[in-house]
Amino acid sequence: MKKILMPTDFSTNSINALKYAVSLFKDEECTFYLLNTFTPVLYDTEYILYSTTQPGLEEIYRENSVKGLQKVKKRITSKDKNPKHHFELISAFNLLIEEIKDQVKEKNIDLVVMGTQGATGAQEVLMGTNTVQAIKKVKCPILAIPSEYEYTNPDNILFPTDYELDYSSQQLQLLKDIIKNYDSRLNILHVLTKEELSPEKEQNKKKLATQMDSVKHQFYSKEKQALTEAIYDFQNEHPTDMLVMINNKHSFFENLLFRPVINKIGFHIKVPFLVIPSGKYSS
Structure with a gap:
């Protein structure tokens, strides 16, 4: 059974990515872990002081996170009646990339699927900061889905x-x-x-x-x-229908995605982009 981690901020992009993953693996037994991370707006130094006078702040954020995840699950499962697919919800008080790394290691995740952020042109999509950071730091295959990309068999x-x-x-x-x-x-x-x-x-x-x-x-x-x-x-x-690359550090891949000029203008992705890390996974 494949274990697929799906970070979501409840945006259209992230839900579109989830729909793509559900379609791509329609014939396989899968567990989809829907992940939402949250930190109060006043996190940093002010949060420590603020939380002492507002002990329920974290609980409020967690409750909203859980409700959001439940809505996403209902939205997907109402259309996807696939008995091979199972969904679990994860609401975490943590920074996104750190939580992804923790979940990948803890659950031995096979694939992380993320939506890209923001169109820069009719056919060009800017690779979001979170996606780039996940590719750099998470030792697990990452599948990035362009915003508004309609599913097509690969x-x-x-x-x-x-x-x-x-x-x-x-x-x-x-x-x-x-x-x-x-x-x-x-x-x-x-x-x-x-x-x-x-x-x-x-x-x-x-x-x-x-x-x-x-x-x-x-x-x-x-x-x-x-x-x-x-x-x-x-x-x-x-x-x-799909672009696949292996993330080999000190290679052309690193130059392609992580140079300052590329980070600034974005990598123009028209199709789903699967990035496979070199070396061992989940460590």
């Missing part, structure tokens, strides 16, 4: 890679599950910075091919082009 999946990793079965298992469930096609994209791959990268490419030999896949390469441009161009040239 028939075509784009997987940009620099072949820096010795791909493990654990890293690729969730991706392979999705591909097998939908008979998806995996398009593996590499941006060439040199004419030839190093022997190590060539070996990693061969290992990736072996890992994916049971699913439909094809390798592509683009020469001397910025990674973001290569991704955008590929999506314009080929049908793409």
Whole structure:
């Protein structure tokens, strides 16, 4: 049974992300943990003083949090009668990213699904601060859903890679599950910075091919082009229903998402974006 953590602030974006996850895993046994975190507005230094004279403040916030979670659950389950899906509610007095890390470790979560925040253009969505922080700090696959994205089966999946990793079965298992469930096609994209791959990268490419030999896949390469441009161009040239990347620190991924300029303008995500951490999960 898959364990899926769904942080929600009760916004349209977060509920849309939950709807996507419910649809994506409609044929699998899943427990969806709906998480809402809260801290009083006067948290910081003032909260300590204020809470001594208002001992019920935290209880009021928790009550509102629980009611909000119950409404979200009712909204989803009223339409999703799937007997394979189970829902649990978590209301926590904590900062969001810290609580996500705690829940991932405590419950051995398989996937965290989050909605992105705010459209910056007709087809562009700004990656929210919480999503970026979760990708950086949470050792668990993160699936980010663009706001207002309408569910489409992931028939075509784009997987940009620099072949820096010795791909493990654990890293690729969730991706392979999705591909097998939908008979998806995996398009593996590499941006060439040199004419030839190093022997190590060539070996990693061969290992990736072996890992994916049971699913439909094809390798592509683009020469001397910025990674973001290569991704955008590929999506314009080929049908793409999901973008998948492995978060390998000190690699092209870190440069792509975490440079100041990228943080400022956002990463232009048009489709659901699955980020898989390198190394061990849930630690």
